Every structure is written in C-alpha cells, then in structure tokens.
Amino acid sequence: MSAHKPQPVAPAKPKCFGWLAEFDNEHDLMTAARKVRDSGYTKTDAYTPFAVHGIDEALGIKPTILPFIVLSFAFCGLFLAIGFQCWSNGYDYKYIISGKPFLSIPAFIPVTFETTVLFSTVSTFFAMWLLNRLPTYSNPLFANPKFDRVTQDRFFLHVDSRDKYYNRESVRELLSSTNPLSLEEVIEDSTPDKLPTVVWMGVATLIVGSLVPLTIVANMRAGKSELPRWHVFFDMDFQPKKKAQSISTLFTDNRSNRPQVEGTIARGQLVEQDPYYLGFDPSKQSSIEIPSAVKLVSAQDDPKADPKVESPKAPKLEGPVEDTKPAAESTEKPEAPSKEPVKVDKEKPAGKKKDTSKKAKAEPKGDDVKTADKPVEVKADGKKTVAEEKNPTATEEKKADAKKADAKKADAKKEEPAKDAPASSTKPADKAAPPTAVAPAAAGPNLPWLTDFPAEVSEEMLALGKAKFEITCSVCHGYAGAGDGLVHRRAEQLQQGYWLPPTSLHEQRIQDQAVGNLFYTISNGKGKMASYAAVLTPKERWAIVMYVRALQRSRNAKIEDVPVDQRAKLEEVKKAD
Amino acid sequence: MTSQQIDSESIRLPQAWQGKAWLLLAVGLALVLASGFVFMVSGLEVRKIFWHSYLANFMYCMTFGIAAMFFVLISFLTRAGWNASIRRWAEIISMTIPWMGLLFIPILGLVITGQGLSLYEWNTTPQALVENHQPVVAEKVIYLNGTAFAIRAVICLVAWSAIVSYYYSLSRREDETGDVNLAIKRQLYSGPLVMFFALSVSMASFDWIMSLDGDWYSTAFGVYIFSGSMFGFFGLMIASLMTLQSHGKLNKYVNVEHFHDLSKFQFGFTMFWSYIAFSQMMLIWYANIPEETAWFKNRLVNGWEYLSYASIPIHFVIPFLGMMSHHVRRHRWGAFFFACWALVAHWLDITFMVMPNAGPVSAPLVIGHVLCGFGMFSIFCAMILQRAADVPLVALKDPRLPEGLSYANPIL
Numbered sequence: 001m002s003a004h005k006p007q008p009v010a011p012a013k014p015k016c017f018g019w020l021a022e023f024d025n026e027h028d029l030m031t032a033a034r035k036v037r038d039s040g041y042t043k044t045d046a047y048t049p050f051a052v053h054g055i056d057e058a059l060g061i062k063p064t065i066l067p068f069i070v071l072s073f074a075f076c077g078l079f080l081a082i083g084f085q086c087w088s089n090g091y092d093y094k095y096i097i098s099g100k101p102f103l104s105i106p107a108f109i110p111v112t113f114e115t116t117v118l119f120s121t122v123s124t125f126f127a128m129w130l131l132n133r134l135p136t137y138s139n140p141l142f143a144n145p146k147f148d149r150v151t152q153d154r155f156f157l158h159v160d161s162r163d164k165y166y167n168r169e170s171v172r173e174l175l176s177s178t179n180p181l182s183l184e185e186v187i188e189d190s191t192p193d194k195l196p197t198v199v200w201m202g203v204a205t206l207i208v209g210s211l212v213p214l215t216i217v218a219n220m221r222a223g224k225s226e227l228p229r230w231h232v233f234f235d236m237d238f239q240p241k242k243k244a245q246s247i248s249t250l251f252t253d254n255r256s257n258r259p260q261v262e263g264t265i266a267r268g269q270l271v272e273q274d275p276y277y278l279g280f281d282p283s284k285q286s287s288i289e290i291p292s293a294v295k296l297v298s299a300q301d302d303p304k305a306d307p308k309v310e311s312p313k314a315p316k317l318e319g320p321v322e323d324t325k326p327a328a329e330s331t332e333k334p335e336a337p338s339k340e341p342v343k344v345d346k347e348k349p350a351g352k353k354k355d356t357s358k359k360a361k362a363e364p365k366g367d368d369v370k371t372a373d374k375p376v377e378v379k380a381d382g383k384k385t386v387a388e389e390k391n392p393t394a395t396e397e398k399k400a401d402a403k404k405a406d407a408k409k410a411d412a413k414k415e416e417p418a419k420d421a422p423a424s425s426t427k428p429a430d431k432a433a434p435p436t437a438v439a440p441a442a443a444g445p446n447l448p449w450l451t452d453f454p455a456e457v458s459e460e461m462l463a464l465g466k467a468k469f470e471i472t473c474s475v476c477h478g479y480a481g482a483g484d485g486l487v488h489r490r491a492e493q494l495q496q497g498y499w500l501p502p503t504s505l506h507e508q509r510i511q512d513q514a515v516g517n518l519f520y521t522i523s524n525g526k527g528k529m530a531s532y533a534a535v536l537t538p539k540e541r542w543a544i545v546m547y548v549r550a551l552q553r554s555r556n557a558k559i560e561d562v563p564v565d566q567r568a569k570l571e572e573v574k575k576a577d
Numbered sequence: 578m579t580s581q582q583i584d585s586e587s588i589r590l591p592q593a594w595q596g597k598a599w600l601l602l603a604v605g606l607a608l609v610l611a612s613g614f615v616f617m618v619s620g621l622e623v624r625k626i627f628w629h630s631y632l633a634n635f636m637y638c639m640t641f642g643i644a645a646m647f648f649v650l651i652s653f654l655t656r657a658g659w660n661a662s663i664r665r666w667a668e669i670i671s672m673t674i675p676w677m678g679l680l681f682i683p684i685l686g687l688v689i690t691g692q693g694l695s696l697y698e699w700n701t702t703p704q705a706l707v708e709n710h711q712p713v714v715a716e717k718v719i720y721l722n723g724t725a726f727a728i729r730a731v732i733c734l735v736a737w738s739a740i741v742s743y744y745y746s747l748s749r750r751e752d753e754t755g756d757v758n759l760a761i762k763r764q765l766y767s768g769p770l771v772m773f774f775a776l777s778v779s780m781a782s783f784d785w786i787m788s789l790d791g792d793w794y795s796t797a798f799g800v801y802i803f804s805g806s807m808f809g810f811f812g813l814m815i816a817s818l819m820t821l822q823s824h825g826k827l828n829k830y831v832n833v834e835h836f837h838d839l840s841k842f843q844f845g846f847t848m849f850w851s852y853i854a855f856s857q858m859m860l861i862w863y864a865n866i867p868e869e870t871a872w873f874k875n876r877l878v879n880g881w882e883y884l885s886y887a888s889i890p891i892h893f894v895i896p897f898l899g900m901m902s903h904h905v906r907r908h909r910w911g912a913f914f915f916a917c918w919a920l921v922a923h924w925l926d927i928t929f930m931v932m933p934n935a936g937p938v939s940a941p942l943v944i945g946h947v948l949c950g951f952g953m954f955s956i957f958c959a960m961i962l963q964r965a966a967d968v969p970l971v972a973l974k975d976p977r978l979p980e981g982l983s984y985a986n987p988i989l
Contacts, residue, residue, distance in 0.1 A: 053985065053987060054985065054987070071901075098863060099865070100863075106855075106858070106859050106862050106863075107859075107863065109855060109859065110859070182779075254615065
C-alpha cells in the first residue's frame, strides 16, 4: 500500500476504482459481504476460486431478470414457429404432405418445440453476455498481483468507487473492520492500452492484402483480354483421356470409344435387354416393326398421290359451307394436322429413306398396301360400333364417311397409303370424346410379347402373386379382378364425373393379351394406371401376371378343370341354387 | 444429540391418525363395492365396466408405489443428499407395493381362469379370436395368454416387493446402528435395480394396460406410464408431507427447500410426460396405420373426446405455466395446489388410458368410477398409515441427513 502512496502526489493522478479486500476463506468473505451489504453499498462484487452458495444473498444481489428475457424469447420462438408454419403451409404455399390437412397442428409441434428451445438457449447465451457486460477485455483488478491467487485459494471483495454512497475513507474503515488479509486500493491499470504498432500494422496489411486477389478477379471479369486464359489447375483442364467421338490412333478403326463386344451385355444394362425384365424380346423387335416402317416410307415416297389428296381436302378445312358433305366435316377435321407433317416430309428428297428400307421396298407394293389397308377397315368398324351406342345419327355420318373412304380407294390406289395416316389419327380423337366408351382396340405398343412365362410356374409363385395382387392391385381392380376395387367404389360413391373406372381383368381383350403384355402394363402403366416397377420386383410382377391368368381361368373354368374329389362339392352348390 | 430426543415426537405419525388404518380400509372396500353397485343398477355392462374401473384405480395407486421405489433407487444411485430427510416417507409409500399386489389377485384370477374377456380382449381361445375378426390378436396369444400373463405379473410384483422390502429393512436397521455400510450397500445395488425397474415397469405397463387393446401397441407406453407416475408421485409427496406438517410434524426436517425441489421435479415431469405423450400420439397420427390409430380413435368418440382434449391443459399447459415461477414452487399454498392438481391429473390420465375400453361416457360410469377411485385411494392411504404407524418418519441416522438439512436452493 505504501508503494502506491507517492502516486497521488504525481501530476497525472491514476484513477481509483475503490477498495479490494482479500480473505483466505469463504466464511470471512460472506461475513464481510453481509456487512458491506448492510452498509448500503450496491456496486460490490466478490471473486472466489469456486462457486459459493449464498454469496448472492450475502452481497445483496437482486434476482436476475434473465428468466423473463428467456421466457419472452421462448414465447417469441413459439409464436413465430407456429405462426410461420400455419401461414406458409396453410395459406401461402399449400402443399399436401403425407396426406395431412394443410393446417395440421400436430405436425407443426416438433418444429415449434425446437424453435422455442432454440430461442430460449440463444437468448440465454446472449442475455448472459449483456447482463455480465461481456466482452470485457481488461479489469483494473488485474493490475494487483495479489489478485492472481483468486483462481487458487484467495477470496476477494471489491467495493467500487462508482457506488453512489462511495466515500474513500469510510469504505476503507468498513472493510478493515472485517479483518481482511490485506486491503488495497484498486488503481487504474497503468499498462498502455494502445495496440502495439506491429499488431495493428499487421492486421491492416492483411486486410489490404486480402483485397488484391479480389481486385484481380473483379478486373478480369469486367475487362477483355487477348491472352489465353489462365489454367490454374492445368491437369484438371487437360486430362489425359479420349473424349467420345474423337479420333484415336490406337485402334485400327480410329474410334476412341469402343463398340460393345458382340454377345455381351454391359453392366447395368441387363434390365434393358433381357425379356424377363421387359415382357418382350427386344431382339425380335426389328422383325415386327417392319410393316409400320414400310407404311410410313411408302407414304412419303409417293409424290404423285400427294397433290391429289391435298387439293380436294384443303378447301374443306377452310370453308365448311362450300363443302358438299357437311356431315362428314367433323370426322374429316382431325385429319388435317396429321396430314401436314406428311406433306412436309414429301418435299424432301426421298432417296435417303429408300436406303434404309430397301428390303421393304423390294417386296411387291400391292401386298404392302393390302397389309397396311386392313387395320384401316377394322378401325372404321370399331369406330362405328363404339359410336353406335352413343349417337345413332353420328353413326350414320361415319358410315357415309367410311363409304367415302372406300370410294376413294377405288378411284386411286396410290392415294391409299396416304390415307392410312389420317385414318389412324382420327382414332384417338374419337376415343377421347366419350370417356365411358373406351375403344377396345387400344392395345398399346405392338411389341414381340413373351407368350410363355419366363419364370417357373409354381404354387409358391402363385401364392406370391396372390399376396402382391391383393396388396397392390386389388384396391382398384378388386380382389377378383373385376375392376370393382375400394378406390373405384369410393369414386362412384362420390360421383366423380372424371373418374375412369379401372379395367376388369376379365375383359376379352385382356384375356387375349400375352403374358408379356400384362407384365409390360404392370411395369410401365397404362392410361391412368401408374407404373408399379418401383413397388414390385420383376419376380413379383411375373407372379401377379400368373395370378391374373389364374383369375381369368377361374371365370372360364369347366367342370373338368376341378379336381375329381372336389367336383361333388360344386354339384351340391349347384343343386342348392 | 439432545435436540433429537426432544424431537422424537415430531417424527411420528400424528396421534389422531394412529389406528385409523382399519377404518380407512373398511371405508375403501365399501366404496369399491358401492361402485360395483352403481354399475349394476345402471344396467350397463357391469362386469366389463367394474373391472375396467377397478384396474384403472388399482393402477393409479400402484404407480405411486412404483414411482416411490424409483425415487428411492435413484436417490441411492446418484448419492443424493438433498432428500435424506424425506426419503423415509418415500420408502413408506413404496412399501405399499407388496400389499397392493394382493389387490391384483382378483384380476389374476380372472385371467388365469379365462374369465377375463370383459377386461382383456385376448383372454380367450385363438379360435374365438379368429372368429371374432381379430387375427392380429390371435397371433399374439403366445405372449398374451393367461398363464404367461400371470407368470410375468407375479415376477414383477414379487421382485418389486423384494426390492422395496430390502431397501426398507436396511433403512430401518440404519435407524438403530447408524452403520454407513448399509447406505453403501444400497448404493451398490441401485444401478442394476434401476435397469431392472425400467424393463419390468415397461413389461407391466404393456401387460396390464396396453394389452387391454390386443391389437394396439406402442413401445413408448412404459415410459408414458412412468412419466405420468412420477408426476403424480411428486404431487403425492408434497401434498402428504405438507399435511403432516400442518399436524405439527416434521417441521424441523422438511423445509421450503425440499418442497421447492420436489416441486421442481414435478414441474420437470410435466414436461417429460407431455413430450412422451405427444411423441407417442404424433408418430401414430402421422403414420396413420389403422391398427395403431384405433386406440386414439376410441378416445375421440363416445364422450371421451372431452377428457382427451382436456388432458392437454390439465396435464400440461396449466401445471407447466403455473409452476414455472419459483415463487409459486416455494409458496406453500402454490406448491400444495399444484400437488393436488397432479393427483387429479394423474388419475384422469390413467382413466384416459383404461376407461374408454369400458364403453361410452355416461353418468353412472363416471359416478361409479369416481367412487371406486376414492375407495381404492382410501385403501392405499390405509396401507401407508398402517406401515407408518410405529416408524420414525425421518431416518435420523442417515449419513447424508446433515447435507439434506443444510442445502439451500440458490435463488437467482
């Protein structure tokens, strides 16, 4: 203490921050703290090596307002989270999640809970900073070397000079009456509080230096340069590799990428080539698609037939009044769009196309026409039967239309191939109009279907098929495959006009389909039915096809199909009926 | 210590309560029988409703004992000192388990003889279950059958009785010898026993309450029962200790700090119960699987929806917000109010779990169930009084008693 005494005499008088009393146990500290508290001082603090229970009460520290801060932030978090979720999912961006209502409070609770906890903890953390006046980089107490022992075995009590009742002498007297080990005045930290030049120069250099690369980048992005670009990572820009379609001197054919070796299947492509995964045999695909290819090519290769077909029909499109047969108008109209591309193609030289279909062209043309013709007639009939149910007058018109088509065929044979395309194009338009009467000819793609099961037909597979059918298919198609599943029944109940009923698996056209076609339908979906490839493994899909076949057979079974010992039972049932 | 001799009277049961156990028992039995009478007169399905009500109220009282056992075990596991002066009272509550086990015998008898169909829907033949369109329950008969149920119940009841008796007897021996080794021994066994406790309470909860719905299952159910039990138990501790103090007992051994701590636990278990109950509900609601949602569906029809929705404020919002401030928890009447609140809330919680299986809400059902509740609680109190009749209510020679008496909560 005496060492400090000369200092007040000095011209630059160091600032005082009150008195610091030192104790060697917490009981003395507590006694002293109570005494100071009772004397009315409030700007006091105790420093101890460990938490001392009751010190708050001894110092007269008021209960903290921290809980109220935390509580108010918790409520903020609560209402913010619940409000935001309600607003976003209930009003602003309605999105169906797991089929729950837009405003589903239970789903919002976990996020609300977490947000409440988050707001509470973060507000606690920062409120603690604020209330403890952190960060404080230095404290005048640190100037006293005795204070170092506060983290070991000494207890200190500090009365701050900024207390409104502070009086230097009376505080000194009060504290000395508590018998401290030592009592010293806290003086201002005399060490310079300016940053050393090296430190701030270094920081400034770093900050300025960090702008250099930014400036270069900004300059380069804004300006133009004749120089080649910088390759920062050279081996990333120029890798030793051959890109697709580039020339290689390594192989005799000069191709850098190698063709697939004959008779092999690349890894991961089995699914695209094996009939088991497709329902059809891709290797036979080329043979089956020839007729349609021929049809298309022959349509394009007929420059003479084209103007004849076009010229009488063109005015029909524009002016229905001039038309001699206005009744046919409705059916003729859809032909127009599909005609257009055909016409455009014809303007191109056909030579290139001839190369590709030379074999097809080599066959006698008459045969081609005939084979291509057949579907047209069939379709015309099919159209008729469909339409008849709906509107008899329309049927009459269509009959006339069909007759007209026949007449034209007789007039100019060369015209016929061109007619194929329009005739087939009218079909989807007709189909779309009456949703209840689905054209039975909607057979889907014409592919070389598998007609035999690629999987082993066994009791086990059938059981698997039954199980999977009842899980996956029966909701729409019904347990017996009659197209009367629960979803369908519910839709009927709701009387949804746009509901397309699921297909009965006992329809003749389904019975006629090859097993591969059924498999294909399950794998790729059809119409409103989605693909089930993600839900069912190929094995399960084949099992379902088996089960569907069994269901179909069960509807058409004869008494001979029933095991001998079971027949008597059936007879009994028959009699009972 | 001479002060102890002076206080010897203050750690005894009040004179007026001595010998009242048999009276309470008689009143309790009469009330339980009266509830059966109410059900019978009302023309309801008397067997079904009576046994459901009986089971619910049995579980209500049983869970206090179970929670008290956990409280004692966890005190030794954590070597807690703060509760040294109130642990004896928890031990006395836990010692109701052996006697409560006797009250389970009627249910066991029903189940073993296959007459328990009015209570447990699995308590019949697999054939009958299949015919009754309960194939899922029929698959469970390997586990859920009368014999296995009885074996598991007996294992639980005997093991719990053994645990609480052992801890109680060591505690009593300590009263005479003051041997520190007795406390060390109890610390040693507390770890494995807490693990056994967790498994056995889950098992008992599944068997006794969850299997009322044979279809339904929830792996959180054991924790759900446990959290609610602890909430109710701390309420019982506060309410009963305060009642003893109002008769001039224990005033030097139980102070505001103990009540504050018990109340804090009660507050914490409000939140824990809500967390568990909501997690269980939300997962089932979100997954939306018919055999799981059916349990909640049953609780949202036939008048039970009022109880279901009311349990949100009763078991969570009101106690949570009400007990949040330490001013309430340290306030004598504040703490007492929420302690009694917890006793009612826990009873409603158990009712919510059991009673919707008995049928729709109706006046006779409610009246009979409340009567049965009061009766069962009277029997439970009689057990406590009988056990505490000639026992000091504070373990005076407990090595941690000085710590327990001197501890003060820092109020910041």
